[in-house]
Amino acid sequence: MNQERIADIAARELERFEKARPRSATLRERAAASMPSGVPMAWMSGLYHHPPMFVESGGGAHFRDVDGHDYIDFNQADMSSNTGYADPAVTRAINERAAAGIQFLLPVEDAIAVSEDLARRFGLSHWQYTLSASLANSEAIRLARLATGRDGVLMFDGSYHGHIGETMVGHDGEQAKSYALGLPDDHGRDTAVVPFNDLDEVERELAKRTTACVLVEPALTNVGLVLPQDGFLAGLREACERHGALLIADETHTHMLAYGGLVNLWDLKPHIVVLGKNLSGGIPIGAYGFGRDLADLMDRHLFDHAGDEAGLATGGTLYANALSLAVAQATLSHVLTKDGYARNARLGDKLADGIQTIIDEAGLPWRAQHLTSRAGWLIGTREPVNGGEAVAMMDIDLADCRRLFMANRGVWEAIVTAGPAVSFAMTEDDIDRYLEVARDWVRVLAA
Ligand SMILES: Cc1ncc(COP(=O)(O)O)c(C=O)c1O
Structure with missing residues (x-):
């Protein structure tokens, strides 16, 4: 050109x-x-x-x-x-919820309906909510760190997981380095970045047994589109199992592409799924889902102000508010069908x-x-x-x-x-x- x-x-x-x-x-x-x-x-x-x-x-x-x-x-x-x-159904849900109060720092019944619906779509039984996908990715990484006792995050070049410290890094040929200003020099210390579709590189990193989680978009969506080659995603899951790391599928973008995301379309079996963006019709929300074992772990490490032991660092006062969840419920039932x-x-x-x-x-x-x-x-x-x-x-x-x-x-x-x-x-x-x-x-x- x-x-x-x-x-x-x-x-x-x-x-x-x-x-x-x-x-x-x-x-x-x-x-x-x-x-x-x-x-x-x-x-x-x-x-x-x-x-x-x-x-x-x-x-x-x-x-x-x-x-x-x-x-x-x-x-x-x-x-x-x-x-x-x-959208009329979403607008109705916003109006009804706004007229009845939007935030209590206590659960509302819509939270159950949304979690049950997501569990059916993604095959993961338990869910938590934040205000954005970036924040959901942050919490998913922390949960994986607690579960594995390791700090490492493995991700792929060309992926984007939000403006969070661990993932705002690229690979300069030798090590993961920040591509943004305002972050400490060493913030990517625990992050490794390898080429998408390269199971040999994944294997090399995971064999060090320092990786808590592999964070992957099932298809790269932030550099145009890059599709997984045959066997790549299944190979990732298998390598994670073998090396004791958790597989996190970031479906923030790909959730738009199929009912139950690419996890459902391609029958993937991640340990954690992350959602955000369109889940609540444009009202801020992030979500992550996982199985009962990780839910039990979370239960055992509750962030409890009166407790003697430190709890898992998740949550925020506006997270999982009644408005986000009412609108997610309406969006899932009326639009994301x-x-x-x-x-x-x-x-x-x-x-x-x-x-x-x-x-x-x-x-x-x-x-x-x-x-x-x-x-x-x-x-x-x-x-x-x-x-x-x-x-x-x-x-x-x-x-x-x-x-x-x-x-x-x-x-x-x-x-x-x-x-x-x-x-x-x-x-x-x-x-x-x-x-x-x-x-x-x-x-x-x-x-
Ligand atoms: C795959 C993926 N994960 C996470 C995010 C972060 O989403 P948000 O900026 O809504 O937190 C994005 C944003 O584009 C994304 O594409």
Whole structure:
């Protein structure tokens, strides 16, 4: 791809984007006096590489900015709102719970219904809740450390498990090192990072018998898509058993792809499953599930202020609040249904097939990526097998150019690390519109 041409198109589209959004520009200017980068969370600026627009409202698969532009949302806040904006059943649950109090630091009955439902979907009997998937991963790691008496965390290059100390590390060829600022130099001391799909490297690390847990996304979803090769995930579980480590499946993203996540779709048998994002229709929640043995261990190491012995470091005053759980219950029963997932997968086929057709028509050396309801643009023809290969194939300028082009035509495209994903509120027409705009973008690129 000609990078100059990409830069020219992006510059033209950026000018059009900014010109059509004067109200967002005014709000950004005002916001810069009270918030770094003019946003309440710096990522809202860092993720897009162009000035973000301010949002007014959302409904179904669409949202509207303060300048009156409507977007079909193919990113859904990095898939955390892929259950659709203002879903009627979810909105009802929010209103009813809000009218009856949202937080007591005591359990509500919805917690049982959600845990029972998740137990059926994931085959793990016991569940705990936090406010985000990052926090659920943190607690899952701590539980694994207590269970094994070891500190080590083994993870894979190209994976992302949240902004938590142990996992914000990459591999520099020799050792795990932080890729973010503000963390102590040695915070990745107990973390090892090996290539995805490489069981030999896993074996080498686990044989040291210092690893408490292997933390894995069943498919890498934060570097485009990287699928597990045949036998990789089963081999991981077997190696964990043999070396006394726990396998944690982080299904924060992949839970959107199948009923019961990839754990159910691919019949995986992790010791712990982590969820978050869409589980509660966009209301903050994180969850992790495990079997009775780990539940008993937790019971025996309760964090008890009156007790003499130290307890397991889990919990937070706002975790597992009544609102998160009421909304999770409504989301699971009304949106994340078997029918909903089946419909999404059909729309995902249409989306990925459509992208492949556009690529073929233009004769580009690219490929559509596809895993049920998620698609992607692979800038190459050979599927990457690990994070290193996937990162090397990413073209950030090209993805940013595509997002601006599409935003100007009413389609909100995914952030660079994700692909377009189907939301539970989408229709065939939404997919058709994505493909129409994508086809135009490819034509302009190739002109
Ligand atoms: C696989 C995975 N795990 C954990 C997280 C962290 O989620 P959150 O930022 O909602 O805590 C993410 C976020 O993208 C993720 O993709």
